[in-house]
Amino acid sequence: GTMDAVRAGPFGQLFRPDNFVFGQSGAGNNWAKGHYTEGAELVDQVLDVVRREAEGCDCLQGFQITHSLGGGTGAGMGTLLISKIREEFPDRMMATFSVVPSPKVSDTVVEPYNATLSVHQLVENSDETFCIDNEALYDICMRTLKLSNPSYGDLNHLVSAVMSGVTTCLRFPGQLNSDLRKLAVNM
Numbered sequence: 001g002t003m004d005a006v007r008a009g010p011f012g013q014l015f016r017p018d019n020f021v022f023g024q025s026g027a028g029n030n031w032a033k034g035h036y037t038e039g040a041e042l043v044d045q046v047l048d049v050v051r052r053e054a055e056g057c058d059c060l061q062g063f064q065i066t067h068s069l070g071g072g073t074g075a076g077m078g079t080l081l082i083s084k085i086r087e088e089f090p091d092r093m094m095a096t097f098s099v100v101p102s103p104k105v106s107d108t109v110v111e112p113y114n115a116t117l118s119v120h121q122l123v124e125n126s127d128e129t130f131c132i133d134n135e136a137l138y139d140i141c142m143r144t145l146k147l148s149n150p151s152y153g154d155l156n157h158l159v160s161a162v163m164s165g166v167t168t169c170l171r172f173p174g175q176l177n178s179d180l181r182k183l184a185v186n187m
Helices: 002-008 031-055 072-088 111-125 134-144 152-171 180-186
Strands: 062-068 093-100 128-133
Touching: 031 072, 031 111, 062 072, 062 152, 062 180, 072 093, 072 111, 093 111, 093 152, 093 180, 128 134, 128 152, 128 180, 134 152, 152 180
Parallel strands: 062 093, 093 128
Antiparallel strands: none
């Protein structure tokens, strides 16, 4: 599956093996399954990993979550995880990079519903949400990069460039937006 591909990929060694959490099945593009059933069964294990990583920090500013709003796991379980992290760490910043679905990239008919159900959760529990439009990514690949058939890898590369640009001020010295809170205030 996806986790095995990440582990075996070129960046697999960057992740601690005991930080991978996975269940027997996905949420099947169903927001409710991700939020209330399948995701609810896994969220405590995920929170244990988050808690363990947070305890290892000297000065935890907050969290950055990358997820899709179209599927059941990213949208349903993703927003459940965000709300649980908010409960446990109410004074820490929550930033999300949320990929908004597009019919050009996927033909799953329930994606707009999953995204709609997720927006309320993001408004309630996120301090800053960077919406990444899958259709715009696709158009950039086609029109600007002149790729005739963009892959998910091509789209992900653009997402990583956006995330890198947004977080540059957190990773390098500068006068403005030097932490997650200041970044949110000035956005």
